[in-house]
Amino acid sequence: MKVWVWADVTPDGPAPSALELLTKARDLGDEVAAIALGPGAKASTVALGEHGAKTVYASDDEVFSKHLAQPTVHALAGLVEEHSPDLILFPASYDARDIAGRLQARTGSTLMANATDVLGPDKARTEILGGTKIVDVELKGPAPKLVLIRPQSFAADPSGGTAEVVEVKADVPDDLKKAERLERHEEEASGPRLEDAKVVVAGGRGLGGTDAFEQLEKLAAAIGNAAVGASRAAVDAGWVPYSFQIGQTGKTVKPEVYICAGISGALQHMVGMKGAKRIVAITKDPDAPILKIADLGVVGDLFKIVPALTEEIEKRRTGS
Amino acid sequence: MNVVVLTKWVPEPEGTPTLGDDGLLVREGADGALDPGDEYGLEAALQLVEAAGDGEITLLTMGPEVAHAALQRGLAMGAHKGVRVTDDSLRGADSLVTARVLAAAIGRQEFDLVVGGVESTDGYTGTVSAAIAELLGLPSLTFARKLEAADGSLKIERQTAAGYDVVTSPLPALVTVTAGATEPRYPSLKGVMAAKSKPVETLSVSDLGLSSDEVAATQTVAEVSDAPPKQGGETIEADDTTATRIADLLEEAKVI
Ligand SMILES: Cc1cc2nc3c(=O)[nH]c(=O)nc-3n(C[C@H](O)[C@H](O)[C@H](O)COP(=O)(O)OP(=O)(O)OC[C@H]3O[C@@H](n4cnc5c(N)ncnc54)[C@H](O)[C@@H]3O)c2cc1C
Ligand SMILES: Nc1ncnc2c1ncn2[C@@H]1O[C@H](COP(=O)(O)O)[C@@H](O)[C@H]1O
Numbered sequence: 358m359k360v361w362v363w364a365d366v367t368p369d370g371p372a373p374s375a376l377e378l379l380t381k382a383r384d385l386g387d388e389v390a391a392i393a394l395g396p397g398a399k400a401s402t403v404a405l406g407e408h409g410a411k412t413v414y415a416s417d418d419e420v421f422s423k424h425l426a427q428p429t430v431h432a433l434a435g436l437v438e439e440h441s442p443d444l445i446l447f448p449a450s451y452d453a454r455d456i457a458g459r460l461q462a463r464t465g466s467t468l469m470a471n472a473t474d475v476l477g478p479d480k481a482r483t484e485i486l487g488g489t490k491i492v493d494v495e496l497k498g499p500a501p502k503l504v505l506i507r508p509q510s511f512a513a514d515p516s517g518g519t520a521e522v523v524e525v526k527a528d529v530p531d532d533l534k535k536a537e538r539l540e541r542h543e544e545e546a547s548g549p550r551l552e553d554a555k556v557v558v559a560g561g562r563g564l565g566g567t568d569a570f571e572q573l574e575k576l577a578a579a580i581g582n583a584a585v586g587a588s589r590a591a592v593d594a595g596w597v598p599y600s601f602q603i604g605q606t607g608k609t610v611k612p613e614v615y616i617c618a619g620i621s622g623a624l625q626h627m628v629g630m631k632g633a634k635r636i637v638a639i640t641k642d643p644d645a646p647i648l649k650i651a652d653l654g655v656v657g658d659l660f661k662i663v664p665a666l667t668e669e670i671e672k673r674r675t676g677s
Numbered sequence: 678m679n680v681v682v683l684t685k686w687v688p689e690p691e692g693t694p695t696l697g698d699d700g701l702l703v704r705e706g707a708d709g710a711l712d713p714g715d716e717y718g719l720e721a722a723l724q725l726v727e728a729a730g731d732g733e734i735t736l737l738t739m740g741p742e743v744a745h746a747a748l749q750r751g752l753a754m755g756a757h758k759g760v761r762v763t764d765d766s767l768r769g770a771d772s773l774v775t776a777r778v779l780a781a782a783i784g785r786q787e788f789d790l791v792v793g794g795v796e797s798t799d800g801y802t803g804t805v806s807a808a809i810a811e812l813l814g815l816p817s818l819t820f821a822r823k824l825e826a827a828d829g830s831l832k833i834e835r836q837t838a839a840g841y842d843v844v845t846s847p848l849p850a851l852v853t854v855t856a857g858a859t860e861p862r863y864p865s866l867k868g869v870m871a872a873k874s875k876p877v878e879t880l881s882v883s884d885l886g887l888s889s890d891e892v893a894a895t896q897t898v899a900e901v902s903d904a905p906p907k908q909g910g911e912t913i914e915a916d917d918t919t920a921t922r923i924a925d926l927l928e929e930a931k932v933i
């Protein structure tokens with residue numbers, strides 16, 4: 358079976374999702390290939406090969422990053438036609454969602470989004486209602502089956518191979534170059550990335566404003582290797598930028614410990630954090646759904662608990 | 678500027694949806710409404726058309742008869758007319774079928790811009806809009822958190838994992854608008870009254886010239902099961918020992 362993985366790449370290398378998906382693809386098929394288009398593609402082929410890609414279809418051409426989706430889909434659809442893969446795995450990233458959606462319109466094949474596992478060439482799994490129900494879906498119709506997979510669904514594990522690199526031609530018609538990226542802006546906070554941090558400290562509507570987020574920053578600093586995140590309510594209120602958002606439309610985190618304060622535990626929030634090893638939830642509401650998935654739920658006022666906890670950790674740090 | 682805005686009707690947008698025996702969401706008899714995720718795009722469209730000084734907003738929905746409520750809400754907010762595609766064969770429609778139906782219905786309109794949500798509240802595949810753009814041969818500007826139209830083009834701030842990109846495209850194009858990008862207006866009483874006499878067209882699959890093959894779903898639910906419940910959790914009332922308890926847990930986890 359031919360299993361392909363869509364690899365998001367940047368000049369810094371492949372996205373972690375590409376390596377996660379390749380690790381899974383190895384279990385699913387014997388002919389595993391990765392597709393990497395845009396600056397950084399060629400430099401990524403070593404890591405992609407190490408994680409199981411026997412072939413990488415690659416191009417470093419700028420046209421694939423300068424213009425949204427259409428040039429990429431043009432090239433990808435060409436490859437699909439030429440090589441007839443059975444299954445293509447995509448990460449649930451911004452660009453890949455657009456690419457998969459457009460590719461589906463071209464190939465007329467099925468597309469499953471929000472998958473958390475792939476059970477075989479024609480079967481994938483998703484979790485709904487905040488991860489309380491598991492749904493297995495049968496994928497029918499013409500190949501390739503397209504599956505968009507939630508981040509961190511699989512752990513990346515190198516198998517130590519080398520990929521053959523096949524150059525992808527970048528002859529893209531001009532009428533597919535209309536949507537153009539003019540600028541890129543990064544607003545990431547200092548400290549570890551949310552996805553990589555050992556501890557995530559998240560705040561929600563209960564924080565009531567920007568000031569309280571500074572309390573969380575202090576707690577995160579006291580813990581060390583901790584990142585601050587937020588619920589959508591806090592992001593929509595403008596207290597923190599969108600890059601802090603955890604959940605269905607935000608990031609997926611799987612830290613050793615997830616501490617949240619002033620978050621009720623809406624279904625859409627829980628899908629982004631319930632994979633944490635340990636969950637500590639601080640909320641005023643004894644009926645908040647978050648308490649059902651917490652290892653330690655605390656019913657009380659976050660404005661008292663968060664500073665007290667920060668102090669306690671600092672005290673233990675300095676050994677006094 | 679003429680704009681088509683996708684407006685989905687969703688069951689229980691605020692509450693917990695119910696799952697039927699067939700593994701599909703229960704839509705019949707549910708307390709539904711216009712998807713809150715589509716209101717941001719509609720508000721953006723209203724502002725663009727108001728700024729342009731002319732043009733019409735057409736709302737488009739695919740759904741059961743009750744989906745009429747989604748159109749009524751949008752018309753009350755200020756859209757000019759509505760189109761509803763309703764057909765028994767569309768129950769259980771997947772993302773490809775939905776995109777085909779909506780693209781065919783958009784193709785019957787005159788438009789400069791198609792506006793969609795980033796993802797629907799009940800289906801959240803987040804791919805329907807991109808598939809529509811491909812079917813119509815349109816460039817797409819997705820995940821817009823800010824929009825600006827000028828001289829026959831649209832410029833947006835596009836949400837990214839790390840921040841945002843500035844992206845532009847000539848019209849006609851499709852744009853998807855993120856939650857929180859705009860502050861959707863509340864319909865006025867006058868708007869609600871006016872909505873009742875605004876034109877709404879109802880179409881079936883055959884009106885759109887689509888065959889039954891083209892609207893056959895390609896996914897079926899094989900099995901629904903309960904996720905294993907969390908074991909060993911504990912809830913406590915906060916007191917003087919709370920900070921110690923949490924710090925102990927952090928120590929056990931070897932993160933401090
Ligand atoms: C399509 C879609 C996608 C979505 N995607 C996401 C997503 O990615 N991420 C996300 O988070 N949400 C998402 N949501 C929104 C989600 O449904 C909830 O609205 C949101 O998560 C609620 O945020 P919250 O828990 O901070 O606020 P609330 O639900 O209002 O909870 C606030 C909590 O704070 C507590 N509180 C208040 N004051 C205090 C205090 N002093 N001390 C202690 N506790 C206090 C309250 O008791 C309550 O439990 C999405 C929704 C939709 C429809
Ligand atoms: N049945 C529908 N009727 C109207 N618009 C829809 C429908 N389904 C999806 N959409 C639009 O497509 C967007 C993405 O939907 P989805 O791919 O289901 O997450 C939604 O936010 C809507 O704007």
